[in-house]
Amino acid sequence: GEYSHRVQLGGHDELALLADEFDQLTGRLQTTEEVRRRFVSDASHELKTPLASIRLLTDSILQNEQMDAETAKEFVADIGEEAERLTRITEKLLTLTRMDTAPPVETEPVDVKYVVEKVEHMLSPLAQAVDVRLRCRLEEGCLVRATQDDLYQIAFNLMENAIKYNLPQGEVLVTLEGTGETVFLRVEDTGVGIPEEDLPKIFDRFYRVDKARSRAAGGTGLGLSIVRDTARQHGGTVTARHREGTQGTCFEVTFPRCRAKGVCRV
Numbered sequence: 001g002e003y004s005h006r007v008q009l010g011g012h013d014e015l016a017l018l019a020d021e022f023d024q025l026t027g028r029l030q031t032t033e034e035v036r037r038r039f040v041s042d043a044s045h046e047l048k049t050p051l052a053s054i055r056l057l058t059d060s061i062l063q064n065e066q067m068d069a070e071t072a073k074e075f076v077a078d079i080g081e082e083a084e085r086l087t088r089i090t091e092k093l094l095t096l097t098r099m100d101t102a103p104p105v106e107t108e109p110v111d112v113k114y115v116v117e118k119v120e121h122m123l124s125p126l127a128q129a130v131d132v133r134l135r136c137r138l139e140e141g142c143l144v145r146a147t148q149d150d151l152y153q154i155a156f157n158l159m160e161n162a163i164k165y166n167l168p169q170g171e172v173l174v175t176l177e178g179t180g181e182t183v184f185l186r187v188e189d190t191g192v193g194i195p196e197e198d199l200p201k202i203f204d205r206f207y208r209v210d211k212a213r214s215r216a217a218g219g220t221g222l223g224l225s226i227v228r229d230t231a232r233q234h235g236g237t238v239t240a241r242h243r244e245g246t247q248g249t250c251f252e253v254t255f256p257r258c259r260a261k262g263v264c265r266v
């Protein structure tokens with residue numbers, strides 16, 4: 001590739017060490033470049049799909065002179081939906097690129113309980129509409145040094161997925177607890193589940209287990225990659241595993257616990 005400048009040097013002297021480091025660095029640059037390229041090509045593909053639908057729908061309206069008003073109206077509504085999908089995709093792409101390039105924002109100690117309660121409030125109409133019970137067990141005083149917006153985004157994406165990929169009369173259980181130096185946020189569901197072989201890939205950009213279901217639910221395949229990137233930005237991690245005794249999934253986010261305001265300021 002463009003970055004193959006392997007330096008040939010022998011021995012264990014300083015130059016050899018330097019050469020090693022140089023090789024490692026160019027290797028890293030190469031993977032970053034590859035990741036970027038794949039991202040652009042995946043993104044273009046995702047944008048092309050709704051655009052192709054819009055094209056098809058407009059063509060059929062324009063070319064079919066006998067089309068009744070009712071059908072035409074349906075087609076226009078479909079066009080509107082595709083346009084909305086494009087908006088969602090571009091918004092999320094912007095979130096992701098902003099994360100890559102923007103300078104780190106001001107963080108503060110945030111009590112995660114209140115953030116999750118806000119998300120619970122926002123998502124309860126959706127949960128009700130699909131007949132899923134949303135339960136929260138939230139400990140007080142679980143402080144994390146981050147921004148409210150970022151924590152909201154993380155909780156929202158995970159809880160929305162847990163509802164979207166659930167089954168009628170299903171359940172979502174959100175647990176927040178602080179143990180030792182760590183804050184745990186778990187979102188467990190009784191939903192459709194994720195096959196073992198897909199688990200390592202679901203945090204990748206645009207990865208979807210069931211494309212049809214994700215589309216029907218208005219998904220973009222970007223939600224979990226935003227969760228992962230955002231959690232990492234604040235020193236956190238996120239993992240997904242099969243939920244024992246159910247078909248569902250358990251997502252777990254961890255953050256370094258912020259003990260007191262004074263301690264948090266770095």
Ligand code: ADP
Pocket residue numbers: 157161162163165166189191192193194202207208209210214215218219220221222223224225249
């Ligand atoms: P999407 O916009 O498609 O929901 P995400 O990045 O949020 O994108 O999730 C990626 C994929 O992971 C989803 O398309 C879905 O197949 C799977 N997934 C995410 N959360 C769950 C869940 N709680 N249960 C089952 N599958 C899930």
